Amino acid sequence: MPLFNVLLTTAAQETEYLFGLDAQLLFSTAVTAINIFILFVLLSYLLFDPARELLKKRADKITKERETAKQAKEEGIALKEEYETKLREIDREAEAILSETRKKALKKEEQILSEAKEEAARIIERANNEAVLERKRAMDEVKTEMIQIASIMAGKVVAANINTAVSDALVEETLNGIGDSTWLS
DSSP states (O other): OHHHHHHHHHHHHHTTSGGGOOHHHHHHHHHHHHHHHHHHHHHIIIIIHHHHHHHHHHHHHHHHHHHHHHHHHHHHHHHHHHHHHHHHHHHHHHHHHHHHHHHHHHHHHHHHHHHHHHHHHHHHHHHHHHHHHHHHHHHHHHHHHHHHHHHHHHHHHHHHOOOHHHHHHHHHHHHHHHHHHHHHO
16 A cells, blocks of 8 residues: 555646646757757757768769750751651652663663664564565576576487478577577566
């Protein structure tokens, strides 16, 4: 029981002040608040400022990297447009070269065809001339053979009839029969 009495007296003493606010408690609360404030100021210089500095540097670095990336992107877009323009120009030049080459090929084809036609015409003309010459040569050969046959016949007739008047008449008659139409053609 004595313990119970001690507890009751202690509880009675504490209830004298509202919420237990005595001068000692208020003083220690003020000292603790001042200590916390001093600790906050010290920590802000020691920890918060370097942390802020670190965060600021990091933010600046990120901003700089974003600007660099933005510039690189703009340069890339500009280079892409430039390359696309150059590719279009190259395509146009290639098409122009191909078109010009096609035109040259068509002209060359026409030239080759006209030369071939001219050559064919010359060959045909030469063949016709050769045919005419061959015909004339054949006719000359026929005439020569006819003359030889006539001479042989005349020789046989003369040998059979030694009469010169008769042989002259036969030769004359043979030549007249063969001569005019054969010699003229």
